[in-house]
């Protein structure tokens with residue numbers, strides 16, 4: 402029986418698989434709770450099944466590549482292929498191994514960047530070579546068989562990958578993050594994009610609570626009573642996780658002091674760098690603003706004097722060096738710009 406779908410449906414299969422990989426890859430940046438583990442499962446199955454489609458595709462076009470009279474379109478096609486293969490290799494190597502770095506950048510970040518870069522040559526490739534697929538009954542039957550093979554290879558490969566990781570002792574969390582042991586402040590001091598403020602003088606630092614509240618409040622370091630604790634897992638998108646006991650003040654206490662307006666729905670946490678992230682009000686009430694981790698005072702690199710602890714969120718949402726809390730009646734769409742621009746002078 403012929404397993405390979407018709408040529409145009411191999412091409413469409415590649416496009417759909419890469420689109421799924423990009424969508425689930427980007428979604429993974431926000432998925433930290435086990436109920437969202439399926440996002441990573443779909444990513445892995447699409448990633449491990451993709452080489453089957455690429456094999457069929459390359460078998461068909463290899464003659465054209467060898468002939469050598471490359472157009473700009475061929476360069477885009479080959480670039481898309483090379484980047485996709487590089488993303489595949491780094492994704493699998495990360496998932497199978499105990500984690501690797503390229504200079505200061507973790508292998509998982511390198512993988513994500515390679516994956517995102519695929520978009521550029523892929524769009525050029527589509528603009529040059531777009532074809533509508535065959536839709537007759539024979540094509541549909543062959544595509545169903547071919548796509549089933551791809552899915553079966555993806556599922557079996559993902560299962561085998563997890564077994565191998567377990568055998569090597571390198572199995573990470575479902576997010577792909579690897580465990581970091583140690584105590585207290587002993588975990589990587591990662592920051593999203595460019596945040597790198599000078600150490601903060603606790604006697605000059607203040608925390609303000611403002612926005613949709615009855616009273617605007619200002620606290621000094623000594624006014625923030627670190628009476629609340631939480632054990633929470635910090636899972637960074639760069640590929641590591643650490644579980645620690647965090648101590649500080651629950652945001653709800655500060656909000657009660659300030660008196661939240663009836664129509665308030667969100668709370669924005671802003672760093673001294675201008676970096677900010679927003680939580681829905683109910684979630685924010687329970688979220689800790691930590692002064693200590695594992696019994697130690699937070700170090701500068703981990704956000705001293707105050708860092709948001711947001712269980713179930715990825716690390717980049719755990720705002721460091723918090724200096725302002727704003728209670729809002731509307732979501733804060735500007736945060737999507739702030740997280741990329743904060744830290745640049």
Ligand code: HEM
Nearest residue numbers: 422426427445448488489492493496513516517562576577
């Ligand atoms: C063409 C693009 C891409 C390809 C071919 C690809 C392929 C892969 C493969 C094969 C794995 C290993 C899966 C496993 O065994 O669990 C993987 C893991 C991963 N990828 Fe991608 N990927 C792509 C794009 C992206 C992007 C854009 C992101 C993020 C922005 C991303 C994030 C991840 C993460 C977080 C993991 C770790 C999950 C785990 O270990 O189970 N990927 N990828």
